[in-house]
Amino acid sequence: xxxxxxxxxxxxxxxxxxxxxxxxxxxxxxxxxxxxxxxxxxxxxxxxxxxxxxxxxxxxxxxxxxxxxxxxxxxxxxxxxxxxxxxxxxxxxxxxxxxxxxxxxxxxxxxxxxxxxxxxxxxxxxxxxxxxxxxxxxxxxxxxxxxxxxxxxxxxxxxxxxxxxxxxxxxxxxxxxxxxxxxxxxxxxxxxxxxxxxxxxxxxxxxxxxxxxxxxxxxxxxxxxxxxxxxxxxxxxxxxxxxxxxxxxxxxxxxxxxxxxxxxxxxxxxxxxxxxxxxxxxxxxxxxxxxxxxxxxxxxxxxxxxxxxxxxxxxxxxxxxxxxxxxxxxxxxxxxxxxxxxxxxxxxxxxxxxxxxxxxxxxxxxxxxxxxxxxxxxxxxxxxxxxxxxxxxxxxxxxxxxxxxxxxxx
Amino acid sequence: xxxxxxxxxxxxxxxxxxxxxxxxxxxxxxxxxxxxxxxxxxxxxxxxxxxxxxxxxxxxxxxxxxxxxxxxxxxxxxxxx
Numbered sequence: 075x076x077x078x079x080x081x082x083x084x085x086x087x088x089x090x091x092x093x094x095x096x097x098x099x100x101x102x103x104x105x106x107x108x109x110x111x112x113x114x115x116x117x118x119x120x121x122x123x124x125x126x127x128x129x130x131x132x133x134x135x136x137x138x139x140x141x142x143x144x145x146x147x148x149x150x151x152x153x154x155x156x157x158x159x160x161x162x163x164x165x166x167x168x169x170x171x172x173x174x175x176x177x178x179x180x181x182x183x184x185x186x187x188x189x190x191x192x193x194x195x196x197x198x199x200x201x202x203x204x205x206x207x208x209x210x211x212x213x214x215x216x217x218x219x220x221x222x223x224x225x226x227x228x229x230x231x232x233x234x235x236x237x238x239x240x241x242x243x244x245x246x247x248x249x250x251x252x253x254x255x256x257x258x259x260x261x262x263x264x265x266x267x268x269x270x271x272x273x274x275x276x277x278x279x280x281x282x283x284x285x286x287x288x289x290x291x292x293x294x295x296x297x298x299x300x301x302x303x304x305x306x307x308x309x310x311x312x313x314x315x316x317x318x319x320x321x322x323x324x325x326x327x328x329x330x331x332x333x334x335x336x337x338x339x340x341x342x343x344x345x346x347x348x349x350x351x352x353x354x355x356x357x358x359x360x361x362x363x364x365x366x367x368x369x370x371x372x373x374x375x376x377x378x379x380x381x382x383x384x385x386x387x388x389x390x391x392x393x394x395x396x397x398x399x400x401x402x403x404x405x406x407x408x409x410x411x412x413x414x415x416x417x418x419x420x421x422x423x424x425x426x427x428x429x430x431x432x433x434x435x436x437x438x439x440x441x442x443x444x445x446x447x448x449x450x451x452x453x454x455x456x457x458x459x460x461x462x463x464x465x466x467x468x469x470x471x472x473x474x475x476x477x478x479x480x481x482x483x484x
Numbered sequence: 485x486x487x488x489x490x491x492x493x494x495x496x497x498x499x500x501x502x503x504x505x506x507x508x509x510x511x512x513x514x515x516x517x518x519x520x521x522x523x524x525x526x527x528x529x530x531x532x533x534x535x536x537x538x539x540x541x542x543x544x545x546x547x548x549x550x551x552x553x554x555x556x557x558x559x560x561x562x563x564x565x
């Protein structure tokens with residue numbers, strides 16, 4: 075069971091997508107796990123053949139517990155040590171190794187910590203490098219296999235339940251909640267997600283010495299650029315201001331690498347060669363996820379927008395992948411096109427910076443000595459003082475501002 | 485198509501974009517951002533779906549016209565006429 079978040083301790087296996095005898099390649103989606111943050115697809119970390127599934131559907135497994143045995147080509151079954159214990163305690167450093175999307179290693183040795191987050195391979199479920207998320211299909215209520223099984227066992231009609239998973243999917247915990255009725259003492263999935271967020275944010279504020287720098291930036295050039303670009307464009311080709319912000323963040327991070335990476339207890343700051351841009355997505359009903367656009371530097375603006383649409387669509391449908399949840403190297407949280415003027419955010423560990431962007435506001439602004447109305451946004455960088463200081467963050471802000479005012483370069 | 489037809493289509497596409505919204509609970513004057521908590525990406529997906537289904541172009545400047553079920557049904561009726 076890989077760690078799928080900074081404070082994840084356990085997850086419930088709800089779906090196997092492989093069976094013994096199947097050949098798998100690194101990056102293939104092999105299972106679905108329900109966590110406090112919803113259903114997450116688990117990718118495998120090596121090529122090989124699945125020889126044994128070690129975990130049962132519906133079982134609650136600690137981080138580090140083996141899920142399956144996979145043998146590499148030419149590896150004899152007898153070559154590996156005895157099957158690992160079904161549910162070993164989570165390794166102490168597992169939480170710090172949030173960047174490790176593995177299934178069960180073929181040996182009992184714990185996986186090595188990655189020196190830096192890396193781009194994952196294409197997943198078997200990934201239809202294209204920059205897929206556009208289709209709307210969720212209508213039809214019967216979506217529910218995880220484990221939830222269906224439990225509902226069947228208790229004679230519960232899924233249509234009568236309210237799903238608390240992303241996109242309204244019915245989770246095992248929803249059915250469990252319904253079966254326990256009045257004597258229930260277990261928190262609902264939404265409450266569980268709030269608990270997970272609370273734990274991660276409390277840890278972040280307790281362990282990361284945050285400091286903050288803000289700047290208000292004229293975004294009229296960016297808005298005008300989008301108006302020109304989107305005019306006459308079919309909706310599927312339109313670009314939102316948020317994509318420009320993500321693109322500016324990604325390029326600014328390449329200029330100030332101290333803002334991009336992970337701070338690990340044993341190693342200190344580990345700079346990431348790739349920029350994996352976490353995008354904060356608010357879920358209706360409460361909760362927040364921040365899946366990452368992997369290797370966002372290599373994307374065009376159009377690909378960035380398509381990637382964001384895909385992430386939002388899959389966040390709503392409960393189909394985010396483990397690598398996306400753990401390999402972010404810097405997160406962008408934007409308040410959208412309406413809302414509060416500024417946001418000072420909490421860094422998502424083990425990352426070292428969060429870019430908070432308020433909603434655009436129309437304000438009097440001095441341009442060429444004259445006061446004119448301009449749309450501005452307030453950019454607030456939350457940074458980790460163990461890794462960077464005010465000068466570095468100021469450089470990041472300056473780079474962001476330069477980029478956003480020349481949107482055609484994004 | 486009549487205005488009630490457009491209302492039904494709008495509600496159907498809205499609930500496909502946001503499957504956790506129960507169509508029974510959506511009021512005609514509920515604001516899709518303030519009340520139903522759609523974000524800008526959801527709205528773009530909704531506009532895309534409506535455009536594909538109805539063949540009606542909804543430019544960005546008209547997004548405020550589809551901010552409630554009622555106003556959207558009226559807008560789509562006019563555009564589709």
